[in-house]
């Protein structure tokens with residue numbers, strides 16, 4: 001371990017369940033918490049690094065500390081019966097057939113593949129499906145480089161958790177950009193490529209370059225986005241890693257080509273923006289001409305208060321970033337542990353939003369990214385004796401539906417779109433989209 005004077009590591013190293021004792025030697029991780037992580041991480045992914053442990057977690061507040069909740073698997077994420085099974089098997093090896101079977105059964109109950117994203121939106125061309133691509137909205141394709149499918153630290157709420165425990169089929173990811181480039185040639189409507197993961201910024205600059213540079217020869221691509229949590233989880237990527245300067249030069253090249261380069265930065269809590277290293281990373285990124293848009297889900301135990309979101313959006317604005325989306329968490333993994341009912345999500349969003357200066361009111365939310373499209377809950381309205389959620393499609397597979405408002409009867413504990421019964425009146429296009437529309441492939 002190389003530590004600098006301010007306690008940050010100079011080289012990235014991931015800690016997993018096998019390094020729990022090492023973590024406990026360096027930080028005041030209570031024995032009981034260590035056992036919980038050992039147990040739960042047999043089912044759910046656990047990965048952290050020294051920067052998160054020493055700069056983000058407030059150990060005096062653990063286990064209630066939001067950063068601790070963000071990265072450490074918790075008691076309560078699995079139900080009592082499953083926890084009891086794991087406890088009974090605690091002494092056995094990972095490869096023990098009974099352990100393997102129990103772990104698989106528990107994971108299967110945690111809805112490991114929400115929304116059918118990977119199967120539904122994979123485009124085809126003349127040579128078959130194009131691995132590593134999803135094309136859901138006309139102007140944007142998602143691109144999953146195969147070497148960027150992990151993260152510097154895992155969030156306990158991640159909807160891609162199945163991929164990190166090796167349960168999801170990783171063949172969907174792209175080994176190289178050839179398929180993407182071919183697809184873009186046949187689809188000039190696509191102006192926006194969103195490179196995502198995992199976290200593409202776990203790749204070396206050399207590797208990232210092989211995925212990004214070919215896009216600069218695709219004239220129809222005007223915007224390149226990179227979805228990343230690295231400014232929060234490993235800001236060294238842009239400051240002190242051996243190839244930190246190189247990645248900034250790569251960003252400058254993209255910007256210099258006349259394209260918009262946007263980092264879609266995932267910030268869950270204002271503390272992630274508060275360290276000098278994070279501030280430095282963001283300054284350096286912005287100096288390349290890249291724009292930083294910010295998004296995160298609303299998560300119980302992590303950021304479920306208006307004060308937290310108000311502070312987060314203000315910190316983003318102060319750092320020159322653009323608040324963009326507040327998401328509703330998907331129904332997967334330990335969802336029961338962190339779910340926030342929609343009606344509370346609306347209150348939190350609106351209370352925080354009202355508090356903001358105008359320039360930070362670029363944020364939209366709470367947004368559900370569903371098979372139908374991105375649906376924002378604009379509020380709760382009362383008509384005579386009835387209460388409704390006011391909903392609106394921010395993004396839709398069918399471009400005619402973008403911006404379309406609709407409503408659904410209010411419910412105190414609905415926490416996802418599936419829990420609602422939307423009213424579509426006599427709008428057939430909307431009705432079809434909300435019921436069967438999500439079953440149709442993007443055919444072009």
Ligand SMILES: *Cc1c(COP(=O)(O)O)cnc(C)c1O
Nearest residue numbers: 136137140142194369374394395
């Ligand atoms: C959110 C999202 C996009 C981008 O939508 P914007 O509103 O342009 O940010 C693209 N594809 C998928 C699948 C998405 O979920």
Ligand code: SF4
Nearest residue numbers: 151154155158198229
């Ligand atoms: S950074 Fe994103 S992809 Fe990685 S664990 Fe967190 S939510 Fe999942």
